[in-house]
Amino acid sequence: MEPIQKLTARAVPLRAENVDTDQIIPARFLTAVTKEGMGDGLFYSWRYTREGEPKPDFMLNDPAYAGAEILIAGRNFGSGSSREHAVWALTDYGFRCVITPGFADIFYNNSLKNGLLLAPLPEDAVNMLLDLVEEDPTTVIEVDLERQTVTLPDGQEHHFEIDPFRKMCLLQGVDDLGYLQSKAEAVAVHEARSPY
Amino acid sequence: MGKTLFEKVWDAHVVTQDPGAPAVLYIDAHLIHEVTSPQAFGMLRERGLKAHRPERTFATMDHAIPTRSLDMALWPSDAATQVRTLRENCEDFGITLWDIEGDVQGIVHVVGPEMGVTQPGMTIVCGDSHTSTHGAFGALAFGIGTSEVAHVLATQCLLQHKPKTFAINVEGELGFGVTAKDVILAIIAKNGAAGGTGYVFEYRGSAIRKMSMANRMTICNMSIEGGARAGMIAPDETTFEYIKGRPYAPKGEEWDRAVAYWRTLVSDAGAAFDRELTLDGSKLEPMVTYGTNPGQGVPVTGCIPMPDELDDAAQRRSLFSALEYMGLKPGQPMEGQPVDIVFIGSCTNGRIEDLREAAKLVQGKRVADSVQALVVPGSKAVKAQAEKEGLDRIFSEAGFEWRGAGCSMCLAMNEDKAGAGKYVASTSNRNFQGRQGPGARSLLMSPIMAAAAAVNGRVVDVRDMLN
Numbered sequence: 001m002e003p004i005q006k007l008t009a010r011a012v013p014l015r016a017e018n019v020d021t022d023q024i025i026p027a028r029f030l031t032a033v034t035k036e037g038m039g040d041g042l043f044y045s046w047r048y049t050r051e052g053e054p055k056p057d058f059m060l061n062d063p064a065y066a067g068a069e070i071l072i073a074g075r076n077f078g079s080g081s082s083r084e085h086a087v088w089a090l091t092d093y094g095f096r097c098v099i100t101p102g103f104a105d106i107f108y109n110n111s112l113k114n115g116l117l118l119a120p121l122p123e124d125a126v127n128m129l130l131d132l133v134e135e136d137p138t139t140v141i142e143v144d145l146e147r148q149t150v151t152l153p154d155g156q157e158h159h160f161e162i163d164p165f166r167k168m169c170l171l172q173g174v175d176d177l178g179y180l181q182s183k184a185e186a187v188a189v190h191e192a193r194s195p196y
Numbered sequence: 197m198g199k200t201l202f203e204k205v206w207d208a209h210v211v212t213q214d215p216g217a218p219a220v221l222y223i224d225a226h227l228i229h230e231v232t233s234p235q236a237f238g239m240l241r242e243r244g245l246k247a248h249r250p251e252r253t254f255a256t257m258d259h260a261i262p263t264r265s266l267d268m269a270l271w272p273s274d275a276a277t278q279v280r281t282l283r284e285n286c287e288d289f290g291i292t293l294w295d296i297e298g299d300v301q302g303i304v305h306v307v308g309p310e311m312g313v314t315q316p317g318m319t320i321v322c323g324d325s326h327t328s329t330h331g332a333f334g335a336l337a338f339g340i341g342t343s344e345v346a347h348v349l350a351t352q353c354l355l356q357h358k359p360k361t362f363a364i365n366v367e368g369e370l371g372f373g374v375t376a377k378d379v380i381l382a383i384i385a386k387n388g389a390a391g392g393t394g395y396v397f398e399y400r401g402s403a404i405r406k407m408s409m410a411n412r413m414t415i416c417n418m419s420i421e422g423g424a425r426a427g428m429i430a431p432d433e434t435t436f437e438y439i440k441g442r443p444y445a446p447k448g449e450e451w452d453r454a455v456a457y458w459r460t461l462v463s464d465a466g467a468a469f470d471r472e473l474t475l476d477g478s479k480l481e482p483m484v485t486y487g488t489n490p491g492q493g494v495p496v497t498g499c500i501p502m503p504d505e506l507d508d509a510a511q512r513r514s515l516f517s518a519l520e521y522m523g524l525k526p527g528q529p530m531e532g533q534p535v536d537i538v539f540i541g542s543c544t545n546g547r548i549e550d551l552r553e554a555a556k557l558v559q560g561k562r563v564a565d566s567v568q569a570l571v572v573p574g575s576k577a578v579k580a581q582a583e584k585e586g587l588d589r590i591f592s593e594a595g596f597e598w599r600g601a602g603c604s605m606c607l608a609m610n611e612d613k614a615g616a617g618k619y620v621a622s623t624s625n626r627n628f629q630g631r632q633g634p635g636a637r638s639l640l641m642s643p644i645m646a647a648a649a650a651v652n653g654r655v656v657d658v659r660d661m662l663n
């Protein structure tokens with residue numbers, strides 16, 4: 001996993017609540033046995049018509065937002081299915097951070113395990129950000145993980161919460177598996193006394 | 197102060213916890229399927245790791261497999277590739293596989309309990325959010341992502357933050373024609389699709405105590421639709437009765453020891469919950485969803501809300517976009533809404549009890565001409581039992597298609613997809629945009645409500661047919 005410290009990037013506004021993982025990546029893209037190329041299916045039904053033509057009014061198809069690395073959306077983002085493919089689709093497409101008023105639990109866990117930074121901000125702040133980047137797609141936002149802040153071009157700063165352990169993992173680019181393997185002794189003790 | 201059921205199970209599984217870090221939680225049973233596991237085995241191979249306790253992982257095939265034919269030569273190549281990949285992975289890592297070629301296969305959350313793998317007091321995970329189903333046995337069961345599937349395979353552990361507790365009390369006697377599905381849809385409609393985020397539900401109260409294991413599984417199954425990763429019900433005689441004699445159930449003296457322990461798995465009288473919600477079961481009615489998240493549901497006798505009845509702007513926006521997708525109008529009554537497809541199945545309502553109820557309703561009747569109806573049993577065992585009881589004939593004679601076991605139109609990964617714009621009366625758990633096929637419009641309801649919709653070609657109040 002690549003360490004993340006700070007991200008300075010443009011953002012795409014997605015004005016929708018309860019964006020579920022079926023929207024992020026529809027089930028028909030789950031047939032892969034590897035992670036590569038998952039970004040092609042990202043928001044597929046919103047991005048393309050049934051004939052496979054890009055829908056011009058969907059934000060990701062707007063050239064003004066090409067290359068943006070931050071996604072801003074409404075509350076309860078990532079609800080529904082546990083598919084980690086949703087995170088792989090976002091990162092494969094090029095997103096490195098998602099800002100919303102709140103995330104669904106499984107999606108939250110999956111994201112941080114894949115180095116996708118999630119910044120939950122109060123709803124007012126998110127709405128303001130949405131207005132800002134809708135009005136001016138060139139707006140550059142700075143997300144600083146060390147300081148846990150989202151900073152706007154005018155210097156306005158918003159604080160976001162992140163669990164200290166997850167923060168440490170992201171900053172150092174370490175993953176859970178190595179950590180769990182280091183607990184083998186304690187695991188053996190548990191196994192010796194467990195009835196299952 | 198006493199402990200809640202959740203706290204008892206949680207505490208018994210914390211292996212260790214460093215200051216400031218999440219707990220290392222031991223996992224007793226791990227279920228896997230063809231769709232969310234391949235990349236996890238990939239991660240193990242990359243690092244040259246073996247499965248730590250391969251005998252505690254159980255695999256089956258359900259999500260992508262076609263339900264018309266088990267002949268893989270007739271399948272789309274990607275589903276066949278996933279099935280072959282799972283076979284190889286199970287072989288290489290020494291994992292028990294309930295293959296489509298054997299007689300145990302089915303939806304992972306139907307098969308686990310059937311085999312007796314699911315037991316009270318366990319921690320159970322699967323790369324599937326409806327793992328919450330197993331909480332019906334007093335297990336702590338939740339869905340995980342693919343990286344976590346790799347963690348469990350390699351170490352039998354996960355890093356987890358302790359969730360908060362949320363008691364949901366359903367008291368009183370459920371009305372005639374009101375099912376477990378209606379109870380959970382009503383809970384989600386009341387508490388919201390994100391209302392349980394960060395919590396584990398414990399379903400309690402006299403209405404829950406009276407329920408069969410099948411009904412308790414229906415309730416726990418949809419905890420995730422209410423935002424909670426897990427939902428639990430304290431085990432009791434109904435639970436023990438269900439487990440006894442199943443292939444992986446403890447036997448002899450071990451059984452007695454197990455039951456003695458299981459009896460301690462109840463929330464203590466003085467235990468405090470972080471939140472609590474109480475519903476009067478006797479006031480509930482059959483429910484139907486009208487929107488694109490499972491919280492957007494109303495009693496069948498009700499109407500779709502008007503935007504100005506909703507408190508905040510985000511909810512109104514959500515309603516507008518849902519109704520636009522669904523082709524429905526604010527204020528429209530649910531009764532009378534035409535349906536094109538009826539799907540009876542899924543890990544929510546694909547058990548033998550569900551099929552029996554639905555069959556009773558359609559017996560001697562015909563599916564409306566305008567409707568395509570299918571029944572997809574939750575497992576091969578459910579299918580075999582139904583055929584023994586002649587339910588397959590009742591369904592076929594009424595004009596339903598009778599299929600093989602799998603997820604099917606619950607998530608439309610195989611060829612069972614509803615067409616764009618079609619209304620699907622569905623016993624599954626998710627009404628997200630495109631969930632049952634690109635552009636498809638799901639109306640979630642109970643098996644008897646779905647059966648009634650099939651016969652009438654539109655949403656009706658099933659109680660009118662039961663009289």
Ligand code: SF4
Binds near residue numbers: 543544603607624
């Ligand atoms: S039946 Fe539906 S909800 Fe259940 S496991 Fe299969 S796809 Fe998931």
